[in-house]
Amino acid sequence: MDSSANPQAARVSSTAVDTYTIGExxxxxxxxxxxxxxxxxxxxIEDIARTPTGQRRFTDDHLEWxxxxxxxRDTGMPVEQMHRFATLARDGDHTIPExxxxxxxxxxxxxxxxxxxxxxxxxxxxxxxxxxxxA
Amino acid sequence: MDSSANPQAARVSSTAVDTYTIGExxxxxxxxxxxxxxxxxxxxIEDIARTPTGQRRFTDDHLEWxxxxxxxRDTGMPVEQMHRFATLARDGDHTIPExxxxxxxxxxxxxxxxxxxxxxxxxxxxxxxxxxxxA
DNA sequence: GTAGGACCTGGAGTGGACTCCAGCGCAAAC
DNA sequence: GTTTGCGCTGGAGTCCACTCCAGGTCCTAC
Numbered sequence: 602m603d604s605s606a607n608p609q610a611a612r613v614s615s616t617a618v619d620t621y622t623i624g625e626x627x628x629x630x631x632x633x634x635x636x637x638x639x640x641x642x643x644x645x646i647e648d649i650a651r652t653p654t655g656q657r658r659f660t661d662d663h664l665e666w667x668x669x670x671x672x673x674r675d676t677g678m679p680v681e682q683m684h685r686f687a688t689l690a691r692d693g694d695h696t697i698p699e700x701x702x703x704x705x706x707x708x709x710x711x712x713x714x715x716x717x718x719x720x721x722x723x724x725x726x727x728x729x730x731x732x733x734x735x736a
Numbered sequence: 737m738d739s740s741a742n743p744q745a746a747r748v749s750s751t752a753v754d755t756y757t758i759g760e761x762x763x764x765x766x767x768x769x770x771x772x773x774x775x776x777x778x779x780x781i782e783d784i785a786r787t788p789t790g791q792r793r794f795t796d797d798h799l800e801w802x803x804x805x806x807x808x809r810d811t812g813m814p815v816e817q818m819h820r821f822a823t824l825a826r827d828g829d830h831t832i833p834e835x836x837x838x839x840x841x842x843x844x845x846x847x848x849x850x851x852x853x854x855x856x857x858x859x860x861x862x863x864x865x866x867x868x869x870x871a
Numbered sequence: 872g873t874a875g876g877a878c879c880t881g882g883a884g885t886g887g888a889c890t891c892c893a894g895c896g897c898a899a900a901c
Numbered sequence: 902g903t904t905t906g907c908g909c910t911g912g913a914g915t916c917c918a919c920t921c922c923a924g925g926t927c928c929t930a931c
Contacts, residue, residue: 624907634908635890654897656908669863672856680888697871704864711857715850721807722846728804729839736832759877769878770920789927791878815918 620650620658630667637667643680645670645687666690676711755785755793765802772802778815780805780822801825811846 627634640646641657646666650658673683686703689696762769775781776792781801785793808818821838824831 622907623909633890636888638909639889652897654909656897672859672863674888676853676856676860694870697867701864701867701871704860704867708857708860708864711853711860715853715857718811718846718850718853721811722843722850724807725811725839725843725846728807729836729843732832732836732839735829736836757877758879768920771918773879774919787927789879791927809918 618660620660621664623657623659626657626659626663626667629664631671632667640670643684645680645683647687647691673707676707677714678707682707753795755795756799758792758794761792761794761798761802764799766806767802775805778819780815780818782822782826808842811842812849813842817842 621629623634623637626632627637630637632640637646637657637659641649646663649663650660652658670683670687673686674680678686682703686700689700689703756764758769758772761767762772765772767775772781772792772794776784781798784798785795787793805818805822808821809815813821817838821835824835824838
């Protein structure tokens, strides 16, 4: 897990800003390389720099953005809605109210999901107790 | 929503036990008719009686079983594992320990999912607050 | 007896989100 | 300077869990 073990320097320090290969970015973000490429293709990640030979170089800004995407994805937001959010994020500060609205609506959905899970977890516990009582 | 409004009697009372058409069963269980047929096909539901002309007749036992399936499905259990559980349930009381084990393992998975959702919900709230602070 | 909705079957199609592949070009370490 | 492994592309394939369809039968009410 030590990045110095990589034959190819995964973390590349140029003049001012650290950049990461797609492999390192995958490791740090929790997405696979394929998913990162896929997200770039469909417009969820933008402005990924390339080396003269075409390799991607991700930045800390990308990692931060990816942590947002990961949160949204893992809480069940559809890609299409993430895309809407990404578009707004690219369009500047005047879209902040709409971004807030999206996040709040999504938070409500997450709350509902958690409530549903909690209820079903209880049902599960009841089943387990029942089985134990007849075992 | 009154079943007497159905042109075809959805709830059929024969001699001893109430039975339900697939439409009524769908309405009561929360699954679609297609899903019920699909579940029968893959062996998640068994012993569905048929009228002489081939129509399915579900019982209250089926509805109870379907509520279990619904709980498992809605908490993210894969169909294959539900199938394993269904097989055990069909095989008699001596499988109860394994059924308990499955449910307990699944409950742990649900707990983990809930914890993850809770953490990500907090992250979301933080984002919302941040956006509000700069809006 | 006829209209209109419910139900049947087997099989094909869908949607979402990746995931994999071939065939290739680079990079770094020795 | 070669080996080993990372990364590239475009496009095809996968997985899961349904969902839909055509073409037919059946049921109930009027």
